[in-house]
Amino acid sequence: MEALIALAVGTLVACGVYLVLRARSFAVVLGLTLLSYAVNLFLFATGRLVVGRPPVIGQGSGLTDPLPQALVLTAIVIGFAMTAFVIMLALRARAELGNDHVDGRDSP
Amino acid sequence: MNAHLAIAPLLAPFVAGVLLLALPNLPMAVRRAFAVLAVAAQIGIAIALLAAVAGGDIFVYRLGDWPAPWGIVLVADRLAAGMVLTTTLLALFAVIYAGDGTDRRGRHFHVLFQMQLFGLAGAFLTGDLFNLFVFFEILLIASYGLLLHGGGAARTRAGLHYVVLNLLGSTVFLFAAGLLYGALGTLNLADLAAKAALVAPENLGLARAGGLLLLAVFGLKAALLPLHLWLPAAYAGTAAPVAALFAIMTKVGLYAILRVDTLVFGDAAGALAGLFDPWLLPAALATLAIATFGALSAQNLGRLAAYLVIVSAGTLLTAFSLGTAGIAAGLYYLPHGTFAVAVLFLLAEAIRWRRPAAADSLAPDADMPHYALWGGLFFVAAVAAAGLPPLSGFIGKFLILRAAPGHAWVWATLLLSALACLIALARAGSRLFFSARSADPAVHPAAEEGLLEPHSAARELAAVGGLLGVVAALTVGAGPVVAFAQAAAAQLADPAAYIAAVLGGAR
Numbered sequence: 001m002e003a004l005i006a007l008a009v010g011t012l013v014a015c016g017v018y019l020v021l022r023a024r025s026f027a028v029v030l031g032l033t034l035l036s037y038a039v040n041l042f043l044f045a046t047g048r049l050v051v052g053r054p055p056v057i058g059q060g061s062g063l064t065d066p067l068p069q070a071l072v073l074t075a076i077v078i079g080f081a082m083t084a085f086v087i088m089l090a091l092r093a094r095a096e097l098g099n100d101h102v103d104g105r106d107s108p
Numbered sequence: 109m110n111a112h113l114a115i116a117p118l119l120a121p122f123v124a125g126v127l128l129l130a131l132p133n134l135p136m137a138v139r140r141a142f143a144v145l146a147v148a149a150q151i152g153i154a155i156a157l158l159a160a161v162a163g164g165d166i167f168v169y170r171l172g173d174w175p176a177p178w179g180i181v182l183v184a185d186r187l188a189a190g191m192v193l194t195t196t197l198l199a200l201f202a203v204i205y206a207g208d209g210t211d212r213r214g215r216h217f218h219v220l221f222q223m224q225l226f227g228l229a230g231a232f233l234t235g236d237l238f239n240l241f242v243f244f245e246i247l248l249i250a251s252y253g254l255l256l257h258g259g260g261a262a263r264t265r266a267g268l269h270y271v272v273l274n275l276l277g278s279t280v281f282l283f284a285a286g287l288l289y290g291a292l293g294t295l296n297l298a299d300l301a302a303k304a305a306l307v308a309p310e311n312l313g314l315a316r317a318g319g320l321l322l323l324a325v326f327g328l329k330a331a332l333l334p335l336h337l338w339l340p341a342a343y344a345g346t347a348a349p350v351a352a353l354f355a356i357m358t359k360v361g362l363y364a365i366l367r368v369d370t371l372v373f374g375d376a377a378g379a380l381a382g383l384f385d386p387w388l389l390p391a392a393l394a395t396l397a398i399a400t401f402g403a404l405s406a407q408n409l410g411r412l413a414a415y416l417v418i419v420s421a422g423t424l425l426t427a428f429s430l431g432t433a434g435i436a437a438g439l440y441y442l443p444h445g446t447f448a449v450a451v452l453f454l455l456a457e458a459i460r461w462r463r464p465a466a467a468d469s470l471a472p473d474a475d476m477p478h479y480a481l482w483g484g485l486f487f488v489a490a491v492a493a494a495g496l497p498p499l500s501g502f503i504g505k506f507l508i509l510r511a512a513p514g515h516a517w518v519w520a521t522l523l524l525s526a527l528a529c530l531i532a533l534a535r536a537g538s539r540l541f542f543s544a545r546s547a548d549p550a551v552h553p554a555a556e557e558g559l560l561e562p563h564s565a566a567r568e569l570a571a572v573g574g575l576l577g578v579v580a581a582l583t584v585g586a587g588p589v590v591a592f593a594q595a596a597a598a599q600l601a602d603p604a605a606y607i608a609a610v611l612g613g614a615r
Binding site: 020032038039042043045046047048067068071074075082085089092093097102103104 | 238245256261265267268271272278279282285286287289295
């Protein structure tokens with residue numbers, strides 16, 4: 001399972017970085033979204049991967065670390081708000097600069 | 109009352125911002141007066157906090173009264189209190205200046221301004237790494253709004269770069285926090301410091317990677333060398349009061365570097381001790397050099413001031429990498445550098461209104477009205493920004509050089525950079541004020557667009573003169589301020605007291 005999670009995070013980061021380096025604002029927004037998915041998945045794994053254990057102290061043996069889940073929740077909320085903002089900004093840049101190039105000019 | 113003093117600098121701007129948002133129909137004059145009063149109240153709180161911690165106490169505020177490593181804490185020591193006071197002083201003059209029409213050119217300027225102060229105070233006072241991330245996001249999202257305030261193509265273009273870069277920075281911050289949590293099992297800064305020495309050998313690589321990713325993120329906020337390219341366009345393009353307030357934003361990154369470097373990766377951190385050390389001085393000197401070239405190449409006063417922000421960041425990081433004496437010198441130089449650059453941003457805008465054709469670009473134009481007054485103010489501001497005697501910049505740079513005996517590179521870079529900045533400022537001044545050409549009936553571009561309000565020179569003079577007055581006060585009161593900076597540096601050099609104050613209740 002560790003290998004699978006690592007592969008998933010790595011693929012998401014690679015795709016995210018590739019898209020962020022594109023010159024069009026839509027691709028950049030998609031890239032930022034993929035990166036935030038990657039980091040959310042990564043944060044889940046920082047408490048070490050445990051299967052079938054509750055995130056609360058109680059009966060039974062062992063528990064999974066609840067803190068990363070709280071962190072992920074916060075990160076998701078912030079990431080969602082930031083994505084909404086950057087989409088609005090990209091639309092405004094498209095309207096004001098006349099094209100969707102990140103530098104505001106059409107590449108030849 | 110004292111028990112809640114550590115959270116008061118956060119609550120005051122937050123409540124003020126929410127009130128301003130909840131009462132959208134207030135007349136602008138009332139909103140302005142309320143915003144100025146709110147910032148004045150925050151200065152009072154900051155002074156009270158500073159006085160309370162000046163004796164060496166460390167205030168720990170446990171939110172919800174949860175014991176430290178589990179709950180979130182706010183920690184006020186000398187450094188944090190000093191940063192909060194610097195921020196609020198700067199904000200007062202920025203918000204006074206903003207009453208000159210900047211706050212009319214879009215909605216919710218004063219709300220965003222208060223939220224920015226809320227995020228800044230939180231970033232300085234928090235004692236938790238993830239909470240630091242949250243406050244970074246608060247101050248960033250407010251700064252996005254402020255940066256874009258008023259609109260315009262150049263502002264939107266610079267704003268898009270700024271927002272995307274900072275979102276990437278936030279992602280890297282989360283990766284770094286996750287790595288440190290995975291390696292050390294905590295996110296409380298004091299607890300991180302206590303556990304850094306005990307890191308298991310198999311987790312050492314994770315912890316080092318996380319720490320260095322943190323350095324990269326803070327370097328992006330502080331505009332250090334490879335990550336500084338976003339700053340000049342963003343700062344030069346935005347409204348003057350916003351740029352002036354943003355003079356403290358790079359200092360947030362420097363503060364975070366200093367805090368994490370001395371607390372978490374300090375001498376007691378075992379295998380992680382001095383993790384940042386090999387990077388700080390080279391990055392600082394390279395930043396200083398490249399920003400100096402930028403200042404020499406600037407074609408208008410706004411861009412020159414933006415490069416001087418990076419010069420000041422490089423100077424401060426140089427100081428911070430020179431041990432306790434250097435940190436003390438840097439902490440004295442920090443408020444000076446912030447105020448001096450902020451004055452230049454405000455002056456750039458004041459000059460822009462008064463030169464019909466050339467605005468603030470370094471090109472000849474008709475004599476501006478009252479050029480002796482504005483020229484004189486520019487001269488004082490330039491003396492402050494270049495670090496010449498008699499103002500406090502000279503004392504700060506002198507202290508930094510004195511903290512670096514035998515560092516030939518530090519002496520050479522700092523002195524040559526100061527000389528080059530002096531040349532750049534002298535060139536700007538002589539182009540702006542001496543190379544007048546015959547009057548030209550050209551219309552002011554902003555007046556044509558209907559953006560130009562009747563200007564009250566009183567507000568501009570109050571803001572510019574007030575900031576210069578604070579610089580003068582820093583000079584006159586150099587003795588006590590340096591003593592405080594040295595005490596703050598000594599407190600940073602002894603992280604055990606910080607750790608004991610935060611974790612004391614739990615152990």
